Amino acid sequence: MSLKSWRDVITPHEDVLEGTFLASEFAADLTKVIRGKATPEYQNPVRFFERTVITEGMRLLLRSVAQRLSGKGGDPVVQLQTSFGGGKTHTMMAVLHMARGEVSPSQMVGIPQILDEASVGELHRGNVAVLDGNALSPSEPREHDGVTANTLWGEMAYQLGGTEGYAMVENADRDGTSPGKETLANLFERFSPCVVLMDETVAYLRQFRAGKSYRGGTFDSNLSFIQALTEGASTVPTAMVLASLPESKIELGDARGAEALASLQKYFGRIEAVWKPVATDEAFEIVRRRLFGAVSDGEGCEATCRAFAQLYVEHSEAFPAEAREAAYLARLKSSYPIHPEVFDRLYEDWSTLPRFQRTRGVLRLMARIIHVLWRGDNRDALILPASIPLDDVEVRTELVKYLDGTWEPIVEKDVDGISAQPRRIDDEVPNLGSLQACRRAARTVFLGSAPSVREQRVRGISTERVHLGCVQPGQSPGRYDDALHRLSGRLHHLYQGNERYWFDLRPNLRREMEERMRRFDTGADVHPEIQRRLSKAIGKGIFQAIHVFLDHQHIKDDEDLRLIVLDPDAVHRRRDEGSPAVNKAKEILERRGEDARSHQNRLLFLAIDNNQLLPLRDQTRRYLAWDSICKAVDELNLDRHHQKQAETNRRKAGATLDKLLRDAYAHLLVPVQEVEPGGEIGEVFWEDGVLPSGEANFASAIQKLALEQEWVIAKWAPKLFVACLEAFYWTDDATDASALRVWQDSTKYLYLPRLTRRVVFETTLTDGALHRDYFGVAHGKSDEGGYEGLLFGRTGNIYLGDGTLIVTPASASLDPGRKADLTEEAGGTKGDASNNNGDDDGPYEPIESQGEPGPQRATRFFASIELDPQGATLLFDDIAENIIQPLLIKLGTTVMINVDIRATNSKGFDEAIQRTVKENAATLKFQSASFEEE
Numbered sequence: 001m002s003l004k005s006w007r008d009v010i011t012p013h014e015d016v017l018e019g020t021f022l023a024s025e026f027a028a029d030l031t032k033v034i035r036g037k038a039t040p041e042y043q044n045p046v047r048f049f050e051r052t053v054i055t056e057g058m059r060l061l062l063r064s065v066a067q068r069l070s071g072k073g074g075d076p077v078v079q080l081q082t083s084f085g086g087g088k089t090h091t092m093m094a095v096l097h098m099a100r101g102e103v104s105p106s107q108m109v110g111i112p113q114i115l116d117e118a119s120v121g122e123l124h125r126g127n128v129a130v131l132d133g134n135a136l137s138p139s140e141p142r143e144h145d146g147v148t149a150n151t152l153w154g155e156m157a158y159q160l161g162g163t164e165g166y167a168m169v170e171n172a173d174r175d176g177t178s179p180g181k182e183t184l185a186n187l188f189e190r191f192s193p194c195v196v197l198m199d200e201t202v203a204y205l206r207q208f209r210a211g212k213s214y215r216g217g218t219f220d221s222n223l224s225f226i227q228a229l230t231e232g233a234s235t236v237p238t239a240m241v242l243a244s245l246p247e248s249k250i251e252l253g254d255a256r257g258a259e260a261l262a263s264l265q266k267y268f269g270r271i272e273a274v275w276k277p278v279a280t281d282e283a284f285e286i287v288r289r290r291l292f293g294a295v296s297d298g299e300g301c302e303a304t305c306r307a308f309a310q311l312y313v314e315h316s317e318a319f320p321a322e323a324r325e326a327a328y329l330a331r332l333k334s335s336y337p338i339h340p341e342v343f344d345r346l347y348e349d350w351s352t353l354p355r356f357q358r359t360r361g362v363l364r365l366m367a368r369i370i371h372v373l374w375r376g377d378n379r380d381a382l383i384l385p386a387s388i389p390l391d392d393v394e395v396r397t398e399l400v401k402y403l404d405g406t407w408e409p410i411v412e413k414d415v416d417g418i419s420a421q422p423r424r425i426d427d428e429v430p431n432l433g434s435l436q437a438c439r440r441a442a443r444t445v446f447l448g449s450a451p452s453v454r455e456q457r458v459r460g461i462s463t464e465r466v467h468l469g470c471v472q473p474g475q476s477p478g479r480y481d482d483a484l485h486r487l488s489g490r491l492h493h494l495y496q497g498n499e500r501y502w503f504d505l506r507p508n509l510r511r512e513m514e515e516r517m518r519r520f521d522t523g524a525d526v527h528p529e530i531q532r533r534l535s536k537a538i539g540k541g542i543f544q545a546i547h548v549f550l551d552h553q554h555i556k557d558d559e560d561l562r563l564i565v566l567d568p569d570a571v572h573r574r575r576d577e578g579s580p581a582v583n584k585a586k587e588i589l590e591r592r593g594e595d596a597r598s599h600q601n602r603l604l605f606l607a608i609d610n611n612q613l614l615p616l617r618d619q620t621r622r623y624l625a626w627d628s629i630c631k632a633v634d635e636l637n638l639d640r641h642h643q644k645q646a647e648t649n650r651r652k653a654g655a656t657l658d659k660l661l662r663d664a665y666a667h668l669l670v671p672v673q674e675v676e677p678g679g680e681i682g683e684v685f686w687e688d689g690v691l692p693s694g695e696a697n698f699a700s701a702i703q704k705l706a707l708e709q710e711w712v713i714a715k716w717a718p719k720l721f722v723a724c725l726e727a728f729y730w731t732d733d734a735t736d737a738s739a740l741r742v743w744q745d746s747t748k749y750l751y752l753p754r755l756t757r758r759v760v761f762e763t764t765l766t767d768g769a770l771h772r773d774y775f776g777v778a779h780g781k782s783d784e785g786g787y788e789g790l791l792f793g794r795t796g797n798i799y800l801g802d803g804t805l806i807v808t809p810a811s812a813s814l815d816p817g818r819k820a821d822l823t824e825e826a827g828g829t830k831g832d833a834s835n836n837n838g839d840d841d842g843p844y845e846p847i848e849s850q851g852e853p854g855p856q857r858a859t860r861f862f863a864s865i866e867l868d869p870q871g872a873t874l875l876f877d878d879i880a881e882n883i884i885q886p887l888l889i890k891l892g893t894t895v896m897i898n899v900d901i902r903a904t905n906s907k908g909f910d911e912a913i914q915r916t917v918k919e920n921a922a923t924l925k926f927q928s929a930s931f932e933e934e
Helices: 014-018 030-035 045-050 056-069 088-100 111-117 152-167 170-175 181-190 201-205 219-234 255-268 280-291 298-314 327-335 340-348 360-375 393-400 408-416 421-428 437-452 463-470 477-490 509-517 522-537 580-590 613-630 640-664 698-708 718-728 739-748 758-769 809-814 818-825 869-888 911-923
Strands: 010-012 077-082 127-132 142-144 147-149 194-199 239-246 292-295 494-497 500-503 545-548 562-565 603-609 667-672 685-690 736-738 776-778 805-807
Touching: 010 014, 010 360, 014 360, 030 088, 030 127, 045 088, 056 088, 056 111, 056 194, 056 239, 077 088, 077 219, 077 255, 088 127, 088 194, 088 239, 127 152, 142 152, 147 152, 152 170, 152 181, 152 194, 152 219, 181 219, 181 239, 201 219, 201 239, 201 255, 219 239, 219 255, 239 255, 280 292, 280 327, 280 340, 280 360, 298 327, 327 340, 340 360, 340 437, 340 463, 360 393, 393 408, 408 421, 408 437, 408 500, 421 437, 421 477, 437 463, 437 477, 437 500, 463 477, 463 500, 477 494, 477 509, 509 613, 509 640, 522 545, 522 613, 522 640, 580 603, 580 667, 603 613, 603 640, 603 698, 613 640, 667 698, 718 739, 718 758, 736 739, 739 758, 739 805, 758 776, 776 809, 805 809
Parallel strands: 077 239, 127 194, 194 239, 545 562, 562 603
Antiparallel strands: 010 292, 142 147, 494 500, 603 667, 667 685, 736 805, 776 805
16 A cells, blocks of 8 residues: 655644744743743643653652652752753753643643652652853843842852742852852742752853852852852752753853863862753654644555565665564654654764754754644655655754854855756656656755764765665665766766765865866867877877977978878768868868968878877866866865865876877878879879877877878888989970979879878989999089089989989980999099999090189088077978088088087086086087087
């Protein structure tokens, strides 16, 4: 059968239902009762005992009071000391009503049984004096029918015996000096049986400043009165003193309050009897009786409690061990309609907070909770931790006001606000939403973890205890496991560890990171970070320039070999010539701004794999999120542990991003044209290749693939070069071709080999000219039609100038000026056998120079340059290629290069730097390297 809702079995009191109760109504006030101004629940003895649960401690105390009033024993002095809101004043009020005897014992629920236990046949009415430290002032006397009471003892004497009683201590009251214990004993004898109730005594005594006298006496005279009071009462069999002392620091106030408490404990401790405070299970009945009427459906209550107990047995692995014990059924019945777990959390966790009132605070909180649940037509079988409506502002405020730190926005966002994440998840997942599983789980975790967030060694509450606070008969604990899993993935302040869950003031860094990930824009944040990392990661290698995510108008059109890294939107799939990457590459290949691109054969393209784009963007956002957290440690109030955690995660995210970049940008795209068998040039098509994974970095992987596929040539064999010359340049009986034109064409046309740089072309010319099988190289033609500086079958330096010609072997062999050039450059020596490859010309003889002498030539060159240390490596390469290489072309040229390094630092170089530089200089064979002092 289906279980009845708690609201169908038991009804709250009218003031709870209507929400008309006041927080102050839960605060027992002895002075108001004495003056007849308390609410009926406290003023009327009958109503008071109807709603009062006589706990074990109260029962023992009332029994002692009954015995003392009848002169049959009992304790003369009792000290009540519990934590804030622990029921001290309420207990004293029970003593007040019992001692005054305004109604017969039979009308006060529970009192007849206590009289029987005390073996007291008749309740003896007594005189009662109430000394309320919050109502009395050391500087303000109290007026009573012509009597002015200045001190505690004057007030006590008047309340016990009127003007007659006051007269017994009048002199001491006027002087502010304590009466002796005999005087007080006489007072008690005269007006016995009597009870003195001292409430908030510390609050009264801490008002006395050291060395200062008041109308109420001095600090020392009041302590003397306490000592005389306790000793005087112990000598009178029908007199009793009952004093409440605070246990929590919050009630002590300043240092004077602590001093007062220490002194009072000293005097009361000499004679006091032990009083047992309210136990947790007793609090069940206190709250229920104050907030609810009687159970109207006993069978419904019984059925619900047994169903819960059966649930815990059937799913024993999902709940704490104590819930499976037989005694738990009794707890369910005694706390009905509130689940015992609510009380356990409030009394075991929340009552440890300094400002939380153990009984009064629970009553006030539960009254508000019940009112909101009733108004909201809550249909839970019991009021569980998961039932607590934290979305109600007053309920939430009542709880968080006891906590340190700012909890309101956390509860609003992560627990139970209008737009809180648990509510959103429940709305998104119907399977959970039908139970409101996420909201209920979040409420339970908050109630069980928030009070001890800083002190708790074992953080949070276990999964089993979350089940205990959420699951009702007919529900599966697994639903709440799913809810906890989803909450862990989305809540910012929820932590999980060792199958325990807790909320914390500091954000959960992983959730904070995930939230921040969503803030980063693809174009404004993500792609620039990828661009920055790629620019740093891809070394030049065989390329003279690297362009990362640049449009065609920003990429130069010259002879340099360039790698174009396409932006992430230009994804590629293997062998797909219609991919976004190929389309983007075509645009760059064909245009530079508004002009057609000329040097097309100098471009290669690197593209991202289409399957890697989303993971790459996500990982980039993850890195950016961790980076932003590291930069916001003060804003997020992160402690050192969380700072280190954020820094570690940023470092790991960065390393993962670098690896993912290497895997994602895996496609090298190369534009190619082929020569058809008939000599026609085919259409441009695109070849692609995947970078080898075994290489350590981008540069080496790109270089390896490009060279292996011969998309780029680092060394061009003369034999292959000749085939190119014969196909395109030595046609129509041509005997030579412009070397510069051939080089320039190789940078433009996709059907020609793509050389890494100009020096490769020059080296090919030099290697080919060394033999007579390939070609000759001349510096130009003479007016007579011969070739100047012809190299054919011999070595020499070649400079790629405007007049440099590549000569067919036949023309080079027949050139009339070849022998003269060789003889001149050899200095008149006979030809070397190595230069004779079977020609019929035989060895060459030197020929005297004839004709008019030419203009005088410069014989020396000198240059000086100051280098920026940051770019010295690149400049050295440029100097070697553009300055030194042309000079070496001329045979007989001697080049000397001196490197002059001067470094100064006003603070001096430390020994480690000096040692490193000297060792490196020696390894590089510097002639001298020394450090000097000014």
